[in-house]
Amino acid sequence: MNRINNAEELAAVRKTAKERIDSNKCRILICAGTGCLAGGSDKIYEKMCELVKADNLAEVEFGEGVAHNADGSCPVNKPETIAVKRSGCHGFCEMGPLMRIEPYNYLYIKVKPEDCEEIYKTTVLEGKPVERLLYEMDGVKYKAQEDIPFYAKQKRLVLKNCGHIDAEHIDEVLACGGYSALEKVLFEMTPEEVINTIYDSNLRGRGGGGFQTGYKWKQVARQEEKIRYVVCNGDEGDPGAFMDRSVMEGDPHKMIEGMIIAGYAVAAQEGYIYVRAEYPLAIKRLKKAIADAEECGLLGDNILGSGYSFRLHINRGAGAFVCGEGSALTASIEGERGMPRTKPPRTVEQGLFGKPTVLNNVETYANVPMIINNGADWYHGIGTESSPGTKAFAVTGSINNTGLIEVPMGTTLREIVYDIGGGIKNGKKFKAVQIGGPSGGCLIEADLDMPLDFDSLKKRGAMIGSGGLVIMDEDTCMVEVARFFMNFTQNESCGKCVPCREGTKRMLEILEDIVAGRGTMEQLDILEELGEAITNIALCGLGKSAALPVLSTLRVFRDEYVEHIQDKKCRTGTCQALRSYEIDPSLCKGCSKCARNCPVGAISGEIKSPFVIDQSKCIKCGACEGNCAFKAVKIK
Amino acid sequence: MLDKSYYQKVDEIINIHGKTKAALIPIMQDIQAEYKYLAPELLTYVAKEIGVTEAKAYSVATFYENFSFEQKGKYVIKVCDGTACHVRKSSTILSKLYEELGLSKDKHTTDDMMFTVETVSCLGACGLAPALTVNDEVHPAMTPEKVSTLVKELRGEANE
Numbered sequence: 077m078n079r080i081n082n083a084e085e086l087a088a089v090r091k092t093a094k095e096r097i098d099s100n101k102c103r104i105l106i107c108a109g110t111g112c113l114a115g116g117s118d119k120i121y122e123k124m125c126e127l128v129k130a131d132n133l134a135e136v137e138f139g140e141g142v143a144h145n146a147d148g149s150c151p152v153n154k155p156e157t158i159a160v161k162r163s164g165c166h167g168f169c170e171m172g173p174l175m176r177i178e179p180y181n182y183l184y185i186k187v188k189p190e191d192c193e194e195i196y197k198t199t200v201l202e203g204k205p206v207e208r209l210l211y212e213m214d215g216v217k218y219k220a221q222e223d224i225p226f227y228a229k230q231k232r233l234v235l236k237n238c239g240h241i242d243a244e245h246i247d248e249v250l251a252c253g254g255y256s257a258l259e260k261v262l263f264e265m266t267p268e269e270v271i272n273t274i275y276d277s278n279l280r281g282r283g284g285g286g287f288q289t290g291y292k293w294k295q296v297a298r299q300e301e302k303i304r305y306v307v308c309n310g311d312e313g314d315p316g317a318f319m320d321r322s323v324m325e326g327d328p329h330k331m332i333e334g335m336i337i338a339g340y341a342v343a344a345q346e347g348y349i350y351v352r353a354e355y356p357l358a359i360k361r362l363k364k365a366i367a368d369a370e371e372c373g374l375l376g377d378n379i380l381g382s383g384y385s386f387r388l389h390i391n392r393g394a395g396a397f398v399c400g401e402g403s404a405l406t407a408s409i410e411g412e413r414g415m416p417r418t419k420p421p422r423t424v425e426q427g428l429f430g431k432p433t434v435l436n437n438v439e440t441y442a443n444v445p446m447i448i449n450n451g452a453d454w455y456h457g458i459g460t461e462s463s464p465g466t467k468a469f470a471v472t473g474s475i476n477n478t479g480l481i482e483v484p485m486g487t488t489l490r491e492i493v494y495d496i497g498g499g500i501k502n503g504k505k506f507k508a509v510q511i512g513g514p515s516g517g518c519l520i521e522a523d524l525d526m527p528l529d530f531d532s533l534k535k536r537g538a539m540i541g542s543g544g545l546v547i548m549d550e551d552t553c554m555v556e557v558a559r560f561f562m563n564f565t566q567n568e569s570c571g572k573c574v575p576c577r578e579g580t581k582r583m584l585e586i587l588e589d590i591v592a593g594r595g596t597m598e599q600l601d602i603l604e605e606l607g608e609a610i611t612n613i614a615l616c617g618l619g620k621s622a623a624l625p626v627l628s629t630l631r632v633f634r635d636e637y638v639e640h641i642q643d644k645k646c647r648t649g650t651c652q653a654l655r656s657y658e659i660d661p662s663l664c665k666g667c668s669k670c671a672r673n674c675p676v677g678a679i680s681g682e683i684k685s686p687f688v689i690d691q692s693k694c695i696k697c698g699a700c701e702g703n704c705a706f707k708a709v710k711i712k
Numbered sequence: 713m714l715d716k717s718y719y720q721k722v723d724e725i726i727n728i729h730g731k732t733k734a735a736l737i738p739i740m741q742d743i744q745a746e747y748k749y750l751a752p753e754l755l756t757y758v759a760k761e762i763g764v765t766e767a768k769a770y771s772v773a774t775f776y777e778n779f780s781f782e783q784k785g786k787y788v789i790k791v792c793d794g795t796a797c798h799v800r801k802s803s804t805i806l807s808k809l810y811e812e813l814g815l816s817k818d819k820h821t822t823d824d825m826m827f828t829v830e831t832v833s834c835l836g837a838c839g840l841a842p843a844l845t846v847n848d849e850v851h852p853a854m855t856p857e858k859v860s861t862l863v864k865e866l867r868g869e870a871n872e
Contacts, residue, residue: 111839114850169839315794315834353741353778354835356848392741395777397833411736411764413775472796472838479839510795546795560798564833570775673856675807699804699856 077246079373082381083263086255089372093251100159102200103178104128106187107239109165109325110318110357116189117162117173123192124160128200158200161248164326166239167480168226171211176221176239183221184209213498229495231458232482233466234442238326243361246368249329255374257445258333261340262382265448270341271297274444276452278464283309283400283437284515284541284617286463286530292434295424296342299432306339306347306386307428309405309437313352313397314513315564317544319468320438322480324351324358327442328365332388334441336375337448338434339386347386348428350405352393362390397568401616402427402435404570415570416616437542439468459485463529467543473510474501474549486527489519493547504549508632512541514561514568515621517628518554537628539621553650554633555640559587561625565618576619579610583626592653595641604630649711652696656712659700661686663708670700670709714753721746722754723761731762736772740779748784785821785828787866791844794834802842806831808856809844812863826870827863 080086097103106112106121166174171185175195182205184195191209198204210217211224218224232238241248249255261270275290296304308331312320323331335347351359366388369375377385391409398404399414406428408414427433443465447455459465463485469492472478476498483492489509493499500506508518511528517538519526526532533539548557566580583606589595607623607630614620630637639645646654659670659679664686671679671687678694681687686708689700701709725742729735739758744750750773759769773779791806806829810816813827821828837843840852851862 110835110837110850111852114837114840114843114852172839312836313834315798316796316838317834318836318838321836352836354832391738394737394741394779396775408737409734411732411734411772413772415775470838472841473799478796478841513795544795546799548799552799560795568833673808675804675811675856695807697804697807698801699808702801702804703855703857 077368077372079371080380081373083259086250086259086380089247090250090253093247096157097159097248097251100157100178103159103161104200105161105163105176105178105239105242107164107166107172107174107176108162108243109169109172109322110355111165111169112172112174113357115173117187119189120173120175120187120192121160121162123189124196127192127196128158128160131196161242162244163241164238164243165322165480166221167235167322167482168211168224168477169480170476170478174239175209180205181220181222182206183211183218183224185211226477226479226481226496226498229483229491230481231466231484233446233458234323234330234439234468235326235480235482237330238322241327243326243328244364246329246365246372249327253449254329254445255333257448258336258340258374259380260448261337262380262384267297267341267343270337270448273448273452274341277447277455278452278462279440279443279447279455280463280465280530281436282439282443282467282543284512284539286540289436289440292424292436293338293341295422296344296432296434299425301432302343303431304342304344305428305431305433306335306342306344307406307409307433307435308335308347308349308441309400309402309435310349310351310355310358311393311400311405312355312438312542313400313568314515314542314544316470316472316510316513316546317542318470319480319543321352321355321358323438323442323468324355325361328358328362329369330445331438331441332362332365332369332375334444335388336379336386337444338436338441340384342432342434344434345385345387347388348391348409349388350391350393350399350409353395354393359390359392366390396570397564398570398616398618401618404616405435406433413570415572416618418615439543460527460529462531467528467540469543469545471497471545471547473545473547474504474552475499475547476501485529488525488527490524492528492545493524497547500547500549502549504551506547507550507552508548508554510546510548510557510561510625511544512539512621512624513544514564515539515617515624516541516544517624518557518632520632537624537631539624551648551650553591553646553648554629554636555587555646556591556650558626558629559584559591562587562622565622568618569622570618573615573619575610576614576616576622579606579614580619580622582606583610583623587626590637590640591646591651593640593644593651595637597638597641600630600634600637600641655696656691657689657694657696657698657700658710658712659687659689660708660710663706665706665708667705669703669705673699673703675699714751718747718751718754719757722757726758726761733762733764735762736764736769737776740769740773744779748788749780749782752781782821783825785826786870787826787846788828788830789844789846790830790832790835792833792835792837792842793831794836794838794841796838797834797842800841802854804856805842805844805854805859808859809863812860826867 175184279289280286404414404416468482666684
């Protein structure tokens with residue numbers, strides 16, 4: 077695409093791009109998020125392209141540069157165009173691979189390449205839905221994506237474009253208003269006005285702490301040092317969280333626009349995006365988005381002819397969870413070990429390369445453009461008084477609709493789990509929600525009607541964290557979950573401060589004793605004592621919150637801990653050392669599936685007669701139980 | 713002593729990122745992407761070229777989990793043990809892989825340098841739990857049976 081030199085040219089490009097999209101008779105959007113790609117959506121994309129291409133009835137436009145003229149400009153409008161696009165994550169990951177067809181807004185679930193021909197014939201050519209690929213719940217088939225309960229109860233603002241546009245094509249972004257906030261900022265607002273708008277909106281950091289974004293920007297802008305940096309924390313390390321990944325993959329320009337606006341507000345010339353190494357697709361899409369934005373003159377020198385220049389760099393993480401902490405992250409960009417340091421000085425005073433630095437996370441930056449466009453008052457109309465706006469959550473675990481959702485702050489857990497999430501998998505009973513990953517806590521049934529926002533969670537000894545919600549049913553052992561998180565934190569402790577390095581190790585040892593049936597009641601007191609000590613004296617956020625999962629489960633599920641210690645019993649049958657597997661001969665059909673799946677060859681028998689588990693070889697992994705079609709494997 | 717071609721490649725990589733202290737991590741990442749591990753000789757070379765001490769380069773390389781001084785197999789399999797995968801029994805996937813390939817918690821790479829098995833804390837593919845990746849390609853909703861098929865497929869591919 078040619079460089080856009082001023083606001084008028086941008087308006088013209090936007091108009092052409094919009095007209096081109098509007099001229100599409102039909103848009104086929106195939107989800108190309110990490111989830112659906114793993115389910116084979118790239119093959120579906122290829123197949124759909126092939127089908128549309130083979131048919132000469134209509135002019136065809138593809139996601140890749142096929143439809144673009146040699147000079148890179150958009151082609152003239154053609155009637156009857158069919159567009160095949162790779163979109164960002166739709167969020168309904170459980171049902172992937174997903175395909176959305178506009179203008180009908182049909183959403184097809186679990187699509188296979190074999191389905192493409194029927195889709196092409198029935199929907200693309202005739203405009204009718206392929207009934208069998210529609211989502212069905214409680215006997216109702218949903219044609220339009222927007223009507224599906226999973227979507228109907230959400231408010232998708234940050235994720236608005238995810239799934240609706242081609243994530244790798246900047247003209248699609250421009251057509252739906254991308255970079256309009258940047259335009260407004262550059263030509264109509266002073267940096268002070270930008271900061272005041274964000275400050276008045278009370279946008280709070282979506283990375284965990286909930287710190288006021290506008291306040292950070294104000295502090296950076298007031299520093300005497302003139303070299304400043306804007307840094308984006310895309311090191312989404314919490315296990316069970318993938319909101320930021322979906323934004324980076326599905327609508328990278330929104331976050332980039334937010335960063336440029338932050339740069340303008342605090343007079344920074346350079347920005348860095350720090351992305352986890354485990355997100356290769358996000359890195360690829362961000363690189364493309366940055367290159368495209370530079371080519372168009374929306375990033376780089378003299379943006380849109382305004383005189384303001386801003387450059388963006390990408391840094392890949394190298395596998396250290398602690399780099400999600402601000403000072404560790406900046407140390408990592410500087411080429412150092414990613415270890416946090418004592419504060420003050422704070423990042424806003426001395427951050428990256430010792431200069432004043434605005435550090436926010438992906439979702440926070442993605443909120444900025446819409447606040448600029450619609451104003452602080454509009455933003456206050458969403459969410460709760462102290463936590464305005466929406467929050468994206470990754471809902472995983474024992475829930476029917478695993479996926480990525482976005483709801484107004486203050487939505488209750490019950491609405492998320494039952495209305496959007498579709499309830500607990502396999503009709504099991506709800507037990508707890510682990511919120512905020514290894515830094516968070518557990519919420520139980522009694523908390524289901526509590527509004528989720530920064531302050532109410534803090535009162536409950538939990539935190540929103542980055543937004544991972546792991547739903548657990550009655551079969552989940554809370555002691556094991558506490559051990560799992562402590563194992564994670566202990567592994568990721570950077571080793572700089574003693575309370576975290578030694579304390580998490582000791583706590584993990586105790587938890588390992590308890591799940592192995594070697595625990596004592598005194599150890600429970602030590603756990604609490606250690607937990608409180610680490611929370612109070614550790615150096616950084618990782619250490620300060622490391623004990624939260626243990627302390628919160630100890631408070632709510634103390635009886636389960638006591639059972640493990642006194643009765644040597646795990647009521648859920650999760651703790652390996654406390655259980656044994658047996659095959660019920662009256663139910664076993666002798667199919668040998670358990671024996672084939674046993675990783676240690678502990679199961680033997682003859683086909684069509686009951687199989688037996690050799691207890692001396694059994695490692696109690698549960699593979700046999702999971703694979704038995706006749707429910708013949710019992711945990712004793 | 714490594715072949716001269718290694719140093720030429722490393723020079724290319726250093727030229728892309730520039731001879732600054734902050735370039736240390738990106739340079740090491742690119743070297744590892746090229747050779748699947750970080751040969752100690754190359755780390756020493758990089759340190760000298762960009763002007764940091766060898767001790768510094770070593771301290772950074774050992775801090776981050778992604779860097780490995782040991783050669784890895786042709787197929788690097790990463791089993792996700794994040795919360796969602798853990799709850800959906802990723803441990804059975806790992807034990808099956810260990811069994812199929814004769815590996816363990818302490819032995820990560822097969823003697824024929826074909827497979828390396830590692831665990832990661834979260835791939836962010838939680839909707840597809842339990843998941844694993846083979847050279848960064850995600851394989852969703854794994855079962856012990858699917859693990860056997862996958863290993864067979866990869867072996868077959870390698871023999872072609």
